Amino acid sequence: MPGKKITISDLQEKKNKGEKITMMTAYDYPTAGLVDQVGMDTTLVGDSLGMVMLGYNSTVPVTMEEMLHHCRAVTRGTKNSFVLGDMPFMSYQVSVEKAVENAGRFMKEAGCDSVKLEGGSEVCHVVRAIVDAGVPVCAHIGLTPQTATKLSGFRVQGKDAESARELVQSAKDLEEAGVFMIVMECIPDLVAAKITKELNIPTIGIGAGKECDGQVLVYHDVVGLFERFTPKFVKRYVNLAPQIRDALTQYKEEVEEGTFPGPEHIFAMNEEEAKKL
């Protein structure tokens, strides 16, 4: 694979030059390979895997072991893209020591380049400790799915001036605490634009408008493999689920009617050997 491994400096340089940063989620080896091959700057092993890969109703049940399992597959399939591992719910809230230990596991045991964790000013002490331990941290503010219940559901955040100001303050505090990048989910585009302008570090938006320094979407939404619901901010570039169903139906029918395997799929035996059977 040509090209070089993307670094935090490369991402920062993109912001400085006004070039957009690309991010896509991936949860397995083949998808990571595809994401890497098209030259995506960053690959997020999001805890969204709980919903799109494991069938949970939310990201809350996802465990460290599940995250590490998927992160290992993704880093095996990635050559150049910068890989972020998402810290699951309760892996960084219980104590700072536990948070540092768990963050370290993403790098040591799964080969990730950094971690991502949800929260604003209230998680800055945790961010500082993880960064001091040598693990780069990306923050995630706005709609934070792990605490959606506390936020009274999956709702746009920062819609009034007071909550918007809180988001701006959180972003500034997180930058000061040492995060190298911030994901902003489901916030008004004006708020995201203000944060992006006021921070030195890059911002990545998902449902946060076009003024962010980059964009992220969930792979299964982009390729039409998650059919339970589609958020407003998603653009589906291809609808694979019906195509896969058609292929599977055709295979099933051909097996049932005996037209698969055809002669081209069969290993013939040497005639002399066949006579000895």
Ligand code: KIV
């Ligand atoms: O888990 C995830 O995929 C995420 C993105 C939606 C940003 O956090």
